[in-house]
Amino acid sequence: MTETHPEEASPTVKPEKYKLLVVFLTVVTTVIVATVAALQADTNIRASTSNRDSQWYAIQISGELHRQGLQAAYDTNVFSGLLTDMQEATVMELTALQLSQAGKDQEGAASLLKATVAQARADTAKKFSIFYTDPRYAPASADAAPNMQAYLTDSYITSESLLAKQNAASDQYHRWDNKGDAYTSILAVLAIAFLLFGLAQAFSPRLRLLFAIFGLAVLLISAIWVLLVVFS
Numbered sequence: 001m002t003e004t005h006p007e008e009a010s011p012t013v014k015p016e017k018y019k020l021l022v023v024f025l026t027v028v029t030t031v032i033v034a035t036v037a038a039l040q041a042d043t044n045i046r047a048s049t050s051n052r053d054s055q056w057y058a059i060q061i062s063g064e065l066h067r068q069g070l071q072a073a074y075d076t077n078v079f080s081g082l083l084t085d086m087q088e089a090t091v092m093e094l095t096a097l098q099l100s101q102a103g104k105d106q107e108g109a110a111s112l113l114k115a116t117v118a119q120a121r122a123d124t125a126k127k128f129s130i131f132y133t134d135p136r137y138a139p140a141s142a143d144a145a146p147n148m149q150a151y152l153t154d155s156y157i158t159s160e161s162l163l164a165k166q167n168a169a170s171d172q173y174h175r176w177d178n179k180g181d182a183y184t185s186i187l188a189v190l191a192i193a194f195l196l197f198g199l200a201q202a203f204s205p206r207l208r209l210l211f212a213i214f215g216l217a218v219l220l221i222s223a224i225w226v227l228l229v230v231f232s
Contacts, residue, residue, distance in 0.1 A: 017205040017208070018200075018205055018208045018209050018212060019201065019208070021209075021212055022197050022200045022201055022208060022211075022212050022215075025193075025197055025212060025215060025216055025219065026194070026197045026198075028219065029190060029193050029194060029197065029215075029219055032190060032219065032222065032223060032226070033187065033190050033194075035226070036183050036186050036187055036190065036222075036226055037183075037187065039183055039226070039229075039230065040180055040183035040184065040187070043176050043179045043180040043183060044176075044180050046172070046176040047173055047176035047177045047179075047180055050169050050170075050172035050173035050175075050176055051169075051173040051177075053165075053169040053172075054166055054169035054170040054173055057162050057163075057165050057166035057169055058166055060162050061159055061162045061163055061166060064158050064159045064162060065159055068155055068156070068158075068159065071155075072155060075129070075130050075131070075151075078125055078128055078129045078130075079125075079129050079131050079146075081121075081125055082122050082125035082126060082129055085118045085119070085121040085122035085125065086118075086119070086122045088114075088115075088118040089115045089116075089118035089119035089122060090115075091115075092111045092112065092114040092115030092118060093111075093112065093115040095108075095111040095115075096108045096109070096110075096111035096112035096115060099111055130151070131146035131148075131151065132146065136150055136151075136154065137150055137151045179229055179232070182225070182229045183226075183229065186222050186225050186226055186229070189218060189221065189222050189225070190218075190219070190222050192218050193215045193218040193219045193222065196211045196212075196214050196215035196218065197211070197212065197215045199211050200212050200215065
């Protein structure tokens with residue numbers, strides 16, 4: 001009777017072997033899954049925010065380019081009319097001089113009047129032209145031309161600044177979006193670890209240990225993957 005007791009006791013102990021290990025690994029996996037899920041939620045929020053900012057900057061760029069187009073059209077039209085009037089005033093003055101020298105004083109006086117009117121229009125246009133009212137572009141002297149290069153450079157400063165911000169926001173969106181996709185893949189891999197640990201509970205101790213080792217390998221790979229994604 002005494003020899004049968006150890007043989008009867010061993011079957012009741014062995015089925016529980018490695019179960020505590022599997023339970024511990026399952027808890028660890030649960031903690032990692034919860035952490036990855038939180039990281040994924042934070043990543044999705046950041047990706048959504050960056051995408052919103054990128055679209056907002058794109059709208060601002062479109063509006064700024066439209067505004068700049070209207071502004072440039074106005075500035076160039078005013079400047080073009082100013083040049084036309086200045087050329088007309090010069091031509092009329094020369095014509096008046098030639099007519100006066102030819103003894104046609106009446107025609108010369110008429111041409112001089114036209115020159116005066118054209119010059120008056122040109123002087124008035126200067127008051128509305130950014131190329132003469134803005135010190136950044138105004139001619140350095142009476143005979144110099146406005147600084148057109150500075151005007152062109154300044155015209156696109158705002159849009160280029162917005163474009164840089166839009167590109168940065170777009171890059172951030174793609175970065176966080178890629179991280180979110182990576183976290184989704186990690187969660188799928190962790191689901192395999194859960195499956196392995198769940199199967200381990202149903203098998204004999206030897207198979208339980210084997211499935212626990214496989215599950216632990218999957219868990220370690222997932223943990224390393226998470227670290228790589230977090231610090232990327």
